[in-house]
Amino acid sequence: MELAKCSLDDVIQKKIKIEFTLEQIVVHIKDLIDAVNYLFKMHGISHRDLKPQNILLNRQNKLMIADFGISKKIDSTNLIRGSKTVVGGSRDYMSPDRYD
Numbered sequence: 001m002e003l004a005k006c007s008l009d010d011v012i013q014k015k016i017k018i019e020f021t022l023e024q025i026v027v028h029i030k031d032l033i034d035a036v037n038y039l040f041k042m043h044g045i046s047h048r049d050l051k052p053q054n055i056l057l058n059r060q061n062k063l064m065i066a067d068f069g070i071s072k073k074i075d076s077t078n079l080i081r082g083s084k085t086v087v088g089g090s091r092d093y094m095s096p097d098r099y100d
Helices: 008-012 022-043
Strands: 004-007 055-058 063-065
Touching: 004 008, 008 055, 022 063
Parallel strands: none
Antiparallel strands: 004 055, 055 063
16 A cells, blocks of 8 residues: 555645646646546446545655545446435535535
């Protein structure tokens, strides 16, 4: 298991001083999209609580997705489009249509 030095939230809140170039930010965003896409397409897993606190950085400043506590395996029997039945997650990071 890899050791994380901080979360992306720590960097955003400036608790940890790490400077990223625009090119590094673009690579990190692409890596996150690829990771979430891989989880869903290859394993049918939806994280359901992706936020800066759940994105960790290792000692080489590579990103890692953490906290799969409310993740869910999505398949044709439990995929409900347009439903507000999602339980859990962080309200600040949910789309407005997911809560009242």
